[in-house]
Amino acid sequence: MNIEIGGDSMGKEELLKAVEDALIKLDEGALMKACDDALAGGVEPLEIIEKALTNAMTTIGDLFEKGKMFLPQIMVAADIMKKATAKLEEKIPADQKPEKLGTYVIGTVEGDVHDIGKGVVATLLKVNGFDVYDVGRDTPLQNFVDKAKEVNADIVGASALMTTTMVGQKELIELLKKEGLTCKTMIGGAAPTARWAEKIGADAYAENATEAVEVAKKLVGAE
């Protein structure tokens, strides 16, 4: 199906591309108009969310990882995406509304005061559709467990910057198992590696914040 936009005929792919481009350009007005055009063109609202908006956020994540886009811009992107999603969700029947990707508890393990990298990961997870509970830095391991139980976490992520503190990630995974939690576990930080994740029984490791989002999505079956 094609629709006349300003005298031009646009197909479905073009309508979705216009939505995607507007979000990448952080142009709220253009995004809202592109969503209206796509709806008027017969594109399903869920398809606009799942294809155009999600693709745009993936591109934005890549741009961040390459240093071409920055944290405040990502927050702006998240904000206007939220508005566009709300607008589109009004058109979706209640039983088809998209759910949150998952619930994620994140923190830096006890003894380690570094929280900048962890904060960036938490922010990116949030803007990509996870419910994020940040338990902070230098966090007693029991706090991760208590929060995971309280919010019924899908994933618990632990950061450690130093070789001296990464042992806390191992102890956390052991504690989660001991307490009977079945949530997935992820680790990251400067010192940990994929091999360390495997050794301590973590479900996944991420090299950087963008990769953390991709890995988390896979863990909850969203990709």
Place this chain on the structure above:
Amino acid sequence: MEYYCRLGDGHLIKMTKEDMKNSIEAGTNDAAERGEIPALTDDEQEFLLDIMCNPQKNVSVEPGNEIVVTHDIGTIRIDGDQGNSGVGIPVSRLAGILIHERAFGTDTMELGHIDYSFKPVKPIIFQEQQTVERVNLLATILVLYGAMPNLGLYYYPDGPFNNPSERFQAGDVAGALEAQEKAAEHAHRDMVYIMKNLWDVGCEGVNFDTTAAAGDADFYATLMATEELKRDTGLVVEMGMAAENVIGIHGSIEYKGMRLAGLYPHEQVKVAEKAGVDVFGPVVNTNTSRDMAWNMARAVTFVKACVEASDIPIHVNMGMGVGGTPMFETPATDMVTRASKAMAEVAKVDGI
């Protein structure tokens, strides 16, 4: 035939020459694409391949290609034993410097304290003055005073300003930006206060280590401190970075008309020059999941572009997880020597 190599986490692996060649090509292309800089030439890639496939455990530069070696936290690496690096031999910081000068052949050295951030030096500045004086009486080589700008220490709960991570997560972008701007002012002031006090007792230079670790505002504070110190003192300034790319946590801070977020080493050095930095230390992070042929080619590509762009000496950061070196407490000499040779003979750095 297979050759020994390592993954970025230090794990020993074997690779064919063809695999190694492909990794080198992929590594240099990754740096070229990200930094928008030239990839290594075919000859340079071939040279790297020869280094990687050298049958000797350790390699070295050809005579005449030797370069300067500077150590940063080495003063406490001999005494320190935190369960990772450090050998736990009880000697003072002064003895640590003299051992590096007289036994290890270090060309310049750094005095640092165990906490290794500038902010905690303020309450112990008089002790640091005493130590600087004592070191200068005995050491012949240039001894810099070094620490991390570490803007993180100015945010809640370590400092007076809102934590940008919390503000971002709360959707308060303006609050996150304001906190960084205020923190940068305080960090700038503290670095200047400390180094002027040390200059007063004869300190010869400063090493800003892991600059921009907390993002572009961290970089800005350090540039401002450099500018003021170069204006008001005779201190030599070495600036070592924290990563290959300045992470844009603020995103719009500029220094002399140049936005700091997103800069790669060849761009970082030009900003550093404008502030008056004398020696620049680029950093390229090691990907622990990729092999060292990939990592080394990538690191050398970034650093070579930095050397070519620079009008000041380049002392590349090499060690645990940076500069084509595996992310391991005590990186294996096979990869350390290969990366060192590559940096000296391909990137043509002035020092390590």
